[in-house]
Amino acid sequence: MPRVDPRNSTEYWWDRHLAGLSLLCADFTTHEYPQHTHDALVVAVTEQGGSVVKSRGEVQAATPATLFVFNPEEPHGGWMGRSERWRYRSLYLTRLALDRLADELGVTEVPYFTRNTFLDTDLIGAFHRMHLALQDARDVFQERELLVDSFGTLFERHGSGRTRIKAPPRDHLLVARAIERMRAEHATDLRLEELAASVGLTTFQLIGLFKRTVGLTPHAYLTQVRLGVACRRLRHSPVLAEVASAVGFYDQSALNKHFKRCYGITPLQFAKAAVA
Numbered sequence: 001m002p003r004v005d006p007r008n009s010t011e012y013w014w015d016r017h018l019a020g021l022s023l024l025c026a027d028f029t030t031h032e033y034p035q036h037t038h039d040a041l042v043v044a045v046t047e048q049g050g051s052v053v054k055s056r057g058e059v060q061a062a063t064p065a066t067l068f069v070f071n072p073e074e075p076h077g078g079w080m081g082r083s084e085r086w087r088y089r090s091l092y093l094t095r096l097a098l099d100r101l102a103d104e105l106g107v108t109e110v111p112y113f114t115r116n117t118f119l120d121t122d123l124i125g126a127f128h129r130m131h132l133a134l135q136d137a138r139d140v141f142q143e144r145e146l147l148v149d150s151f152g153t154l155f156e157r158h159g160s161g162r163t164r165i166k167a168p169p170r171d172h173l174l175v176a177r178a179i180e181r182m183r184a185e186h187a188t189d190l191r192l193e194e195l196a197a198s199v200g201l202t203t204f205q206l207i208g209l210f211k212r213t214v215g216l217t218p219h220a221y222l223t224q225v226r227l228g229v230a231c232r233r234l235r236h237s238p239v240l241a242e243v244a245s246a247v248g249f250y251d252q253s254a255l256n257k258h259f260k261r262c263y264g265i266t267p268l269q270f271a272k273a274a275v276a
Contacts, residue, residue, distance in 0.1 A: 020097030023134055028086045032079040041098060041110065042070040043154070044090035045127050051088075052081035055116045062088070067118045067127065069154070072098075076116070089131045104148050104193060104203035106166050111159025118158050126150040138250045142219045144192040145207060149217070152204045166202075168209035174199045175213045178206065179221070186225045187248040192218060222248075223258050230255060230267065238271040 022040070028051075035054070050063040055076035062068060062078065070076050072095070080086055093101065098110045130146035133139065152165055168174075177199050182190070195218065196206035210218045226247045233243045244255035259267045 020094035020100070021134070022092040023131060024090045024092070025135070026086070026088055026090075028080065029084065030080060031086070033077045035075045035077040037073045037075050038070070038092055039072055040092040040094045041072055042068075042090055042092055043127060044068040044088055045124050045131070046086070046088045047128070048087040049083045049085035050081070051078050051083055051086040053078040053116070058116075060117050062086070065119060065121070065124070067120055067124050068116055069113045069118065069158070070116060071113055074116075089128065091127070091131060091134075101148065101151055104196075105152050105155065106202035106204060107155070111155050111161060113158060114160055115158070120157065123150070123153055123157065126153065138254065139219075141190060141192050141222065144203065145217055145219045148192075148203045149207050152207075165204055168201060168205035168212070170212065171209070172213060174201065175209060178210075178218070179225075182218075182222050182225050186222060186229060187246060190222070190248075224262070227258060227262055230259065231270065234267055234271040238268060240267055243267065 020040075044062070045067060046062050046064045048064070050061055053060050053062050053068060053076060055070065055074065060066075061081070068090075102108065102110055126146070127150050130143075130150045133143050133146050137143070156165055178195055181195060181198060192206070193203050196203045199206070201209065207217055210216060210221060214221055216224070226249060229247045230243055230249075233246060237243060240255060241252045244250075244252045247255075249255045249258070255267055259265075259270070263270065265273075
């Protein structure tokens with residue numbers, strides 16, 4: 001459960017102790033952080049307004065166009081400046097989470113960041129989507145995919161020495177094996193890291209292989225598999241909760257969301273049309 005700070009600002013924390021990952025959603029109207037450190041890698045994105053952040057003797061503006069990254073144990077502080085509001089999201093990865101992430105990326109260590117701010121619009125969007133998915137905590141496969149892909153991109157683009165992550169092989173046989181397992185286990189709690197290991201790849205390599213070979217991420221492809229099976233089931237049963245569970249969606253709302261987005265109609269509309 002989140003912890004709520006009842007002062008003139010609000011902070012919501014979600015802890016993922018097993019994964020060494022914590023999330024923060026903050027909405028400030030007046031606040032000041034003194035110089036402090038974290039025993040974790042910190043990545044922050046601003047949703048609205050902004051603040052002033054001080055690190056390494058420099059004062060920089062935190063805005064929706066800026067991605068902030070702080071190395072573990074790196075001192076930093078912040079205050080509102082001229083902004084009347086500062087709403088932001090941040091992630092904290094401890095050494096436990098960073099070690100696991102390095103394994104899934106296929107690198108020996110997490111890079112050091114020689115800067116704290118990056119003007120990288122698509123990466124900011126990726127971290128924002130990932131934070132929302134982690135907060136939602138409904139689709140573990142998607143959460144892991146977004147986490148590994150976002151941090152892999154961050155490390156490659158902005159890490160010290162431009163971390164080189166081994167590219168996936170262009171092997172259609174590996175993709176076919178992964179797809180075969182997706183089709184066989186689409187209704188189970190299939191994990192991205194397990195799927196990658198089963199074909200001899202790191203998690204990051206599997207994501208890249210699917211993007212280059214199939215044109216979809218593993219999660220997007222698995223969603224298509226589940227929707228295809230859902231269509232066949234809906235021809236015989238309009239009970240959406242049962243169909244959602246049977247094909248691997250975490251609930252009926254997830255089935256509705258993906259179905260409407262992909263096909264332009266709701267599952268119930270499809271079921272009624274199929275028996276008409």
